[in-house]
Amino acid sequence: GWLDPVVSLLIAAVIVWATCASAPVLQVAYTESLAILLLALVLKYLDARRWWAAAACAFLTGLARPIAVPLGIVALVAVVVRWRRRDEQPISGREWAGMLAALAGCGLAGLIWPTIAWLGTGVRTAYTDTMATWRYGQNIVPLRPWVGISEWFFHAAGRTAAIAALVAVVALLLALALGPWSARLGPVLRAWILAYPFYLAVVLDPGTSAIRYLLPCFPWAVIAVDGAWRRRAPAATTWALTAGWVLLGVATQWWWLYELWRFVPPSDFPP
Numbered sequence: 001g002w003l004d005p006v007v008s009l010l011i012a013a014v015i016v017w018a019t020c021a022s023a024p025v026l027q028v029a030y031t032e033s034l035a036i037l038l039l040a041l042v043l044k045y046l047d048a049r050r051w052w053a054a055a056a057c058a059f060l061t062g063l064a065r066p067i068a069v070p071l072g073i074v075a076l077v078a079v080v081v082r083w084r085r086r087d088e089q090p091i092s093g094r095e096w097a098g099m100l101a102a103l104a105g106c107g108l109a110g111l112i113w114p115t116i117a118w119l120g121t122g123v124r125t126a127y128t129d130t131m132a133t134w135r136y137g138q139n140i141v142p143l144r145p146w147v148g149i150s151e152w153f154f155h156a157a158g159r160t161a162a163i164a165a166l167v168a169v170v171a172l173l174l175a176l177a178l179g180p181w182s183a184r185l186g187p188v189l190r191a192w193i194l195a196y197p198f199y200l201a202v203v204l205d206p207g208t209s210a211i212r213y214l215l216p217c218f219p220w221a222v223i224a225v226d227g228a229w230r231r232r233a234p235a236a237t238t239w240a241l242t243a244g245w246v247l248l249g250v251a252t253q254w255w256w257l258y259e260l261w262r263f264v265p266p267s268d269f270p271p
Helices: 005-018 023-027 032-047 051-064 068-084 093-109 112-121 126-132 144-153 159-178 180-203 220-225 235-261
Strands: none
Touching: 005 023, 005 220, 005 235, 023 032, 023 235, 032 051, 032 068, 032 180, 051 068, 051 093, 051 112, 068 093, 068 180, 112 126, 144 159, 159 180, 180 220, 220 235
16 A cells, blocks of 8 residues: 555554543533644654653653553553663663653653642642542542442442452453553553553542543553554555444444533533
8 A cells, every 4th residue: 555554554543542432521511632643742752762752742741641550550561661771771860860851741741730729729638628528428538439339330249240240340451551462562552551540440439420531541452453463464454443433433422422522401421
């Protein structure tokens, strides 16, 4: 074909991601669009070992979205990968400083909004108190709400089935990120598609907004359209997979807009 296979794969992945269920949120005044732009830059700079640029973008990302914790994990993975190659490629003092700056940028990003909330209200725990109001029971209890919702879904089958379903979801996430089909992504992107969903599981109650919160997991789209994880597949395979995912995405977009974005008084589920 007239397109480089890698370029073709990336175009297909962008098309799939841009037509997924909650993609319409990128067109409204939510923070997803800005946060994902900054996130993409952070991941790009970490992968390219442009540590200072990654630090600056990570700090700015903290203004748009509270994702500093999983970003910090990814930055740590990038640093460890670089450290393991120190024999072949020695690390200079300047690069050490840059790697520490990248980690610090992620750490500072996590402190931005708690500090702003504290200064604005005079209450040190204002940020976490506000976040807790969105949680079941007004308390942040990591992972417990997911067990509760699983037990609700599988109440007829019992608690064992509910726990088994959660274990299956975790196993699926691990397989997606660590299997050979994600090899093209590299360690930085693979770390992100693991760290971010597990972070959401800790800080988020299961609900309808989870569909929107998963938008930053855009590297998954590459896995979805890449049918060549063992050998080079024909372009027709990539575009056939792309067409299938686009059709599914458009259908689920209609459902998402009609069921969640459309407000039905007196109350409704959040998108």
